Amino acid sequence: MELPERTVPVERLRLGDHACLEAEDGESAWAVFTAYTRTSLARREKVLLVLDPDDLQDDEVVALLDQDGTGAAEAARSRGQLSLKRTPQMYLPDGGFHQERTIEAYRAEVEAAHAEGWAGLRVAADMGWAAQAGVDGGSLLDYEASVAPLFADPLFTAICWYDRRRFGETLLDGMARTHPLRVTESPGTRTDYVEVLREAVSRQHPTGPARIALDLRDLCFMEAHCAWQLIGLAGSLPPGSEVTVRCGELLALLLRQLGADQAPQLVLEEAAR
Structure with missing residues (x-):
């Protein structure tokens, strides 16, 4: 079946792309994150996964990424190419969400990855924190639109995961319009x-x-x-x-x-x- 315009498999994301993922179960999301991480590591790009505190623990994440048995994710974490953070660190460090502070935090991550010698920075973030923190849809859409300057320099790529179980159709439709690209879930x-x-x-x-x-x-x-x-x-x-x-x-x-x-x-x- 032909995919809708602007909807691409995760492997086709390039540096400078900003995409959203709508998946209503963790298995589908992790299938995408795994392909995204493995491809990015092979391209000598740094990977930052920003996860919900109640999601898998760090060692469990690495084990999931290393199901192929190569140990590539563990090796990448040891050399600093794979970084795992939790959503409060990036979005709610003091319990509240401040748009400019978050943008600056990501800009610092891009600069650090470049300084470390990586080809770029790839981020995948679980956006469920916004629903839990009560951030209204208008503020969230405004934030997603305001990060555009980060992608002007093609060293940064990001996937924002919006779980259909946490966000309404109106907001999800808005996110689909705000993000330049959408990522498909795992093909059958x-x-x-x-x-x-x-x-x-x-x-x-x-x-x-x-x-x-x-x-x-x-x-x-x-x-x-x-x-x-x-x-x-x-x-x-x-x-x-x-x-x-x-x-x-x-x-x-x-x-x-x-x-x-x-x-x-x-x-x-x-x-x-």
Whole structure:
């Protein structure tokens, strides 16, 4: 199905983009945040996740991001590339919301990421704090519109998550108009893709080294989550196994950026279409 104008998969966000996400369950939101984080880390950008205090604890967040088994999120946190903060730190440090103070706080985060040598700063923020603090819809819309100067310098990208269970349709419609972009929730085809891969591995090679060939030359785009699943499944095979992926230059680049070299069982063969 063709997506509405200005609505994009999370992997297509570029530095300088400001997007909103409307998801009414944590699982969908975390699927987006995971793809967003992994892609950003691979691009040598710093990632700041601003979460509700009642959401997952920091170690749980890192474990969720590292479900592929590579440990990339934990390593990123150790070197300062991944930062986890709670919404009161950024939005309500003294219990009240002040628009200019919040904008300055994010500007400081951008400057710090640049000073540390990262290619840019990517933020994902749970906006549920506004509903809990009683911030009125007009003030929130005004805030979202006022952050535009932060995105003028393409070192900053942000996703603002508005949970449909906490915010009314009128406000959500306003947010969709205020944000230049909207991010789609996880596409339904993802599960089918992953299950096909797992079935191919388990059915054809239940024990011992595996030999699998995938011809993806006609595929010009792959969602980051699916790419991570391919890398993870290849890396889980017994020593001596080989998963040969024939693909074009762009897909090969994506797989390498997301850690293909960490799975010796995965062999990439770049081929012209």
